[in-house]
Amino acid sequence: MSAAAPRKSSLQALLDKQAAPPAPEPVQVAEAESVKPEKAAKPKFSRPSREGTKFVGGHFPPKVAKELKLLAVTEDTSTQALLEEAIDLLFVKKGRGRIIHPERA
Incomplete structure (x- = not known):
């Protein structure tokens, strides 16, 4: 049978720990400033x-949008x-003539 190693006391374990060389500090890797990974160009x-x-648009109360959709x-x-019809009528009223192409109206 082999002889068991003598058991260390907690005091001896603490002394051994203090005598051990300190653990090295973790090395921080500096990130490159304002370097972003390049994105693959998506087709538009x-x-x-x-x-x-x-695009021509505007912001209106929800009721206006709802009524326009219902109409x-x-x-x-x-x-x-x-x-298109409303804008065309506005331009006629303001003396600008029809602006919407007949094939689109």
Whole structure:
């Protein structure tokens, strides 16, 4: 049988720990400033029906949006078509003439 190692007292374990060399400090890796990983270029999504057009919009109370949608359903058309009609009528009223192309109206 092999002889068991003598058991250390808690005082001896503490003394051994203090005598051991200190653990090295963790090394902090400096991050490069303002270096971001490059993103892969995504192809820009576009709708062919929107080519040659610009977005025109506004913020209105929710009731206005709801009524416009209800009118579109009632008229069996789209809010886009109703807005085109309204803008066209506004320009006629202001003496600018019709601006919406007849094939779109």
